[in-house]
Amino acid sequence: MxxxxxxxxxxxxxxxxxxxxxxxxxxxxxxxxxxxxxxxxxxxxxxxxxxxxxxxxxxxxxxxxxxxxxxxxxxxxxxxxxxxxxxxxxxxxxxxxxxxxxxxxxxxxxxxxxxxxxxxxxxxAIAGLDGIKSIKHELESVSITTTKHPRSLKGAKFFETSQIDLDKINSSTVIFEGTAKEAVQLFPANINVAALLSLSGIGSEKTTVKIVADPNTDKNTHHIEAAGKFGKMTFTIENIPDANNPKTSRxxxxxxxxxxxxxxxxxxxxxx
Amino acid sequence: MxxxxxxxxxxxxxxxxxxxxxxxxxxxxxxxxxxxxxxxxxxxxxxxxxxxxxxxxxxxxxxxxxxxxxxxxxxxxxxxxxxxxxxxxxxxxxxxxxxxxxxxxxxxxxxxxxxxxxxxxxxxAIAGLDGIKSIKHELESVSITTTKHPRSLKGAKFFETSQIDLDKINSSTVIFEGTAKEAVQLFPANINVAALLSLSGIGSEKTTVKIVADPNTDKNTHHIEAAGKFGKMTFTIENIPDANNPKTSRxxxxxxxxxxxxxxxxxxxxxx
CATH class of the missing domain: 3.40.50.720 (NAD(P)-binding Rossmann-like Domain)
Incomplete structure (x- = not known):
């Protein structure tokens, strides 16, 4: 054993x-x-x-x-x-x-x-990496959109310099779009997901990340799109936060x- | 080595x-x-x-x-x-x-x-099995919808007893809905995908399969939905058939x- x-x-x-x-x-x-x-x-x-x-x-x-x-x-x-x-x-x-x-x-x-x-x-907290790494050498684009309740985004470094007031968001709002490399510095809570996707695929400078604040959700949702010569893959993972540790997806x-x-x-x- | x-x-x-x-x-x-x-x-x-x-x-x-x-x-x-x-x-x-x-x-x-x-x-030919097997014990439902051009479905055992004439299908049409266990007997070309999904998750009697004939597609598309206590996952994989062997997805x-x-x-x- x-x-x-x-x-x-x-x-x-x-x-x-x-x-x-x-x-x-x-x-x-x-x-x-x-x-x-x-x-x-x-x-x-x-x-x-x-x-x-x-x-x-x-x-x-x-x-x-x-x-x-x-x-x-x-x-x-x-x-x-x-x-x-x-x-x-x-x-x-x-x-x-x-x-x-x-x-x-x-x-x-x-x-x-x-x-x-x-x-x-x-x-x-994501899935589909079996597919992404298989097609690694044929990938043309990879993107991930993460949607969370505004309260789950609070404290991110991004807000130190942003004009966005999370408390005033009352409908689903895109608050960030950029590379995975930029995203992991501004949204450390997202770092593992962005890192896994970047490492499996085309790296953190070519992987794009969108962060959406949605006051009407109680889940953390990751939507991944990957395209290339092989065809196209999209994965949507709606995670319920873990009961013992709400910062971590079950x-x-x-x-x-x-x-x-x-x-x-x-x-x-x-x-x- | x-x-x-x-x-x-x-x-x-x-x-x-x-x-x-x-x-x-x-x-x-x-x-x-x-x-x-x-x-x-x-x-x-x-x-x-x-x-x-x-x-x-x-x-x-x-x-x-x-x-x-x-x-x-x-x-x-x-x-x-x-x-x-x-x-x-x-x-x-x-x-x-x-x-x-x-x-x-x-x-x-x-x-x-x-x-x-x-x-x-x-x-x-699918992806997301990393996610499915992780949540195996919390899964409540798993389904897969496979969409192919009618010509890719020809010769399946299903048509020996079915009234459906593939040549007369002129728009996207559901031709089969049942368990993975039934599907693998009637559509042998789908057997590996249905088997992988069943073995990763809740077995071939609980996994449901839908087969769609679509004369307007040139791809083999698999759409997987899995739900349970953890949340929900959906995966869509659009495969371009392999150039050397059109029966196999790249x-x-x-x-x-x-x-x-x-x-x-x-x-x-x-x-x-």
């Missing part, structure tokens, strides 16, 4: 740990770490099979785990990503935005090849659990 | 072999087989790195390959699937319809677990190549 080390004991890390503990993921959670010792302790209390809490994030991969699961932050990816691979462990990354930094991407990609290890990125947690379940199982694996 | 054995040297097998030969898939094609010795010879002539033609399909997995790629027929899956796993090789299956036979599915799934090997099913070939490329690479793997 596979052995897992978990970096990050917040809302997503906790859901993953519970999925391992309940047997949904056929593996053993052997070691955990969080910058907050309290968060790590609270997580361990919830689990039947108690993992060991390590003293720093680098120690996770020094233990004989098969994979380290990052559910912490982009900084955590930058900090420990390479050492996980150097220690000959696989890595699953939730804070995918870290990979939009090309130097980080190249270092980790080269390390995978050099140490013969794999980094897994779940599809997150699908983002479920796709992480499925990615890890697949990694830990010898079985029939469906999908590219 | 991974070593590949190829079962089936028809249109799809040839495209996969060429992708290996050109380096798109970082692997070596070491052995091939086809029921037609001529087909195997013609394929080998096209390749720079010549694989050995084996005398029968069972011999593919007796050689030290890492994976056997089936691109032959459902019968081939039933015939050699188990022995590939028993010989401790992984298996990629293109004729996914074979797995709708529950006894075949169970035998191969158990063998994966027993021999610690994996069967890979590419997403075929996407089906590209998704097979991507699945194999991923299998053969130590790298960053995007998508659930």
């Amino acid at each position: 596979k052995r897992i080390g978990l970096l990050g004991c917040g809302a997503i890390g906790t859901q993953i740990a519970l999925a391992i503990d309940s047997g949904k993921i056929p593996a053993v959670l052997t070691h955990v770490y969080d910058n907050s010792k309290d968060a790590a302790n609270i997580l361990v209390l919830k689990l039947n099979t108690k993992p060991e809490i390590v003293e720093n994030s680098h120690l996770l991969s020094s233990h004989p785990v098969d994979i380290v699961v990052e559910a912490a932050s982009q900084d955590a990816v930058k900090d420990v990503g390479l050492s996980v691979l150097q220690n000959k462990r696989d890595l699953m990354i939730m804070s995918v935005g870290a990979l939009l930094d090309e130097s980080i991407y190249d270092i980790l990609s080269d390390a995978c090849s050099h140490f013969k290890k794999t980094i897994y990125l779940p599809s997150g 699908l983002a947690i479920l796709s992480a659990i499925e990615t890890l379940r697949k990694y830990c199982s010898d079985d029939i694996q469906i999908g590219t | 991974k070593r590949i054995g190829l079962l089936g040297c028809g249109a799809i097998g040839t495209q996969i072999a060429l992708a290996i030969d050109s380096g798109k898939i970082p692997a070596v094609l070491t052995h091939v087989y086809d029921n037609s010795k001529d087909a195997a010879n013609i394929l080998v002539l096209k390749l720079n790195t010549k694989p050995e033609i084996v005398e029968n399909s069972h011999l593919l997995s007796s050689h030290p390959v890492d994976i056997v790629v089936e691109a032959a027929s459902q019968d081939a899956v039933k015939d050699v699937g188990l022995s590939v796993l028993q010989n401790k090789r992984d298996l990629m299956i293109m004729s996914v319809g074979a797995l709708l036979d529950e006894s075949i599915y169970d035998i191969l799934s158990d063998a994966c677990s027993h021999f610690k090997k994996t069967i890979y099913l590419p997403s075929g 996407l089906a070939i590209l998704s097979a190549i991507e699945t194999l490329r991923k299998y053969c690479s130590d790298d960053i793997q995007i998508g659930t």
Whole structure:
């Protein structure tokens, strides 16, 4: 049975740990770490099979785990990503935005090849990446339109310089159109979705992003269009926010659990 | 570098072999087989790195390959699937319809677990299976509507007992609505798509299929809707038929190549 080390004991890390503990993921959670010792302790209390809490994030991969699961932050990816691979462990990354930094991407990609290890990125709050990556070399355009309630957009850096007052929006309104590269800087909450789509397809400078504020929705909706020689694909994903963590779509947690379940199982694996 | 054995040297097998030969898939094609010795010879002539033609399909997995790629027929899956796993090789299956036979599915799934090997099913002519499998346990409904030109539907078993005359259809017309289980018997050309969707989600008795004949289209379009507690997903894939084999969508070939490329690479793997 596979052995897992978990970096990050917040809302997503906790859901993953519970999925391992309940047997949904056929593996053993052997070691955990969080910058907050309290968060790590609270997580361990919830689990039947108690993992060991390590003293720093680098120690996770020094233990004989098969994979380290990052559910912490982009900084955590930058900090420990390479050492996980150097220690000959696989890595699953939730804070995918870290990979939009090309130097980080190249270092980790080269390390995978050099140490013969794999980094897994779940599809997150979107779907259809099986299709996008298959047609990567024939893609002519990729766009994503994200629609959220204005309150879900509050606090984004975009509003520091924009004239738009979210409180005054009373019908569906496009508030941003630009490249994925621009979008991830102005709307950090959208970063993982934009990063996944960019990395699967034609990169963050060619992928276009539209952000729509709609006071009449209670969902986070992502609409993706991709076109090229192969034909055309459109995907619409209407996500209900997770009950335990309204900032995260339930699908983002479920796709992480499925990615890890697949990694830990010898079985029939469906999908590219 | 991974070593590949190829079962089936028809249109799809040839495209996969060429992708290996050109380096798109970082692997070596070491052995091939086809029921037609001529087909195997013609394929080998096209390749720079010549694989050995084996005398029968069972011999593919007796050689030290890492994976056997089936691109032959459902019968081939039933015939050699188990022995590939028993010989401790992984298996990629293109004729996914074979797995709708529950006894075949169970035998191969158990063998994966027993021999610690994996069967890979590419997403075929559709996309979004990353999302569907993640929400598998929360799905309430899954449906697929396939729209094709009437000439692409000709010869289907459905028309043996139906009153519908394809030649007289002059506007978009629904010609079938039923379960995936019924659809795969009546429309064998649709079997892989219906099988992939059923296996990823809620099974062939609960997945519903609609077939539309549209004399005004030159594409094969699949529209998938999935709903449940997580929210809702809709995927529309408009496929241009492959130039070398109009019966196959280009996407089906590209998704097979991507699945194999991923299998053969130590790298960053995007998508659930």
